Amino acid sequence: MIVYGVKFSPYVLKVLVALEEKGLAYTLEPPAPALHPLGKMPVLRDGDVVVPDSSVICAYLDRKHPTPALYPEEPAELARALFLEEYGDARMAEGWGEVVLERIVKPQMLGQPTDEKRLAELQQHVREIWMGSPHSAGGHPIPCVLDHLEAQVAPDRDTLLPRFGIADIAVGAHLGWLDAGGLAIDAQRWPHVARFAEAVRKRPSFAAVLGG
Numbered sequence: 195m196i197v198y199g200v201k202f203s204p205y206v207l208k209v210l211v212a213l214e215e216k217g218l219a220y221t222l223e224p225p226a227p228a229l230h231p232l233g234k235m236p237v238l239r240d241g242d243v244v245v246p247d248s249s250v251i252c253a254y255l256d257r258k259h260p261t262p263a264l265y266p267e268e269p270a271e272l273a274r275a276l277f278l279e280e281y282g283d284a285r286m287a288e289g290w291g292e293v294v295l296e297r298i299v300k301p302q303m304l305g306q307p308t309d310e311k312r313l314a315e316l317q318q319h320v321r322e323i324w325m326g327s328p329h330s331a332g333g334h335p336i337p338c339v340l341d342h343l344e345a346q347v348a349p350d351r352d353t354l355l356p357r358f359g360i361a362d363i364a365v366g367a368h369l370g371w372l373d374a375g376g377l378a379i380d381a382q383r384w385p386h387v388a389r390f391a392e393a394v395r396k397r398p399s400f401a402a403v404l405g406g
């Protein structure tokens with residue numbers, strides 16, 4: 195199988211970790227925007243089958259190679275796992291693309307200077323989402339990302355659900371935005387999330403992708 199993308203992207207990381215968990219062989223090749231209707235990464239090629247989108251790819255892999263299962267069987271657990279995956283892909287990722295563009299892509303890849311004023315504004319925006327007192331688009335108060343996750347991680351377990359699976363992969367991958375954006379988890383305020391983040395980084399599947 196071929197994955198098109200760069201592992202620096204949490205969405206690509208999700209797919210690579212899923213492949214590692216299942217013990218499937220793959221090669222990582224540069225992004226292939228022409229294969230994705232939205233021009234994005236990751237895209238998976240499995241023989242003649244081309245699959246865009248990390249969530250779709252993970253579901254495809256789980257159906258094609260069911261062991262070990264990444265999605266729970268039990269309906270309520272499945273619902274919780276799917277929402278956590280969606281929470282990672284949508285809420286945890288919000289605003290970070292522009293931060294990474296200013297902080298890393300412009301100076302390191304495009305040879306352009308970082309707009310420091312713009313970067314500070316963008317970092318303030320993601321800090322509010324992750325650590326502040328955010329509101330929904332409709333004006334309802336909602337928990338910040340780290341408060342929400344703190345309530346999801348059991349104090350006595352390193353997985354979000356009873357068994358490791360897609361929720362851990364997605365949330366674990368999107369915690370990587372913090373490093374890329376120059377922010378850190380305050381372990382005094384969010385001890386469960388800090389412990390979960392550490393455990394995920396040490397898991398062999400994550401370590402295999404991030405270390406290599």
Ligand SMILES: N[C@@H](CCC(=O)N[C@@H](CS)C(=O)NCC(=O)O)C(=O)O
Binds near residue numbers: 233247283
């Ligand atoms: N829902 C998509 C999101 C993928 C995504 O946003 N990928 C970013 C990289 S982190 C990308 O390809 N951006 C390039 C672009 O939009 O042109 C997924 O889960 O795969």
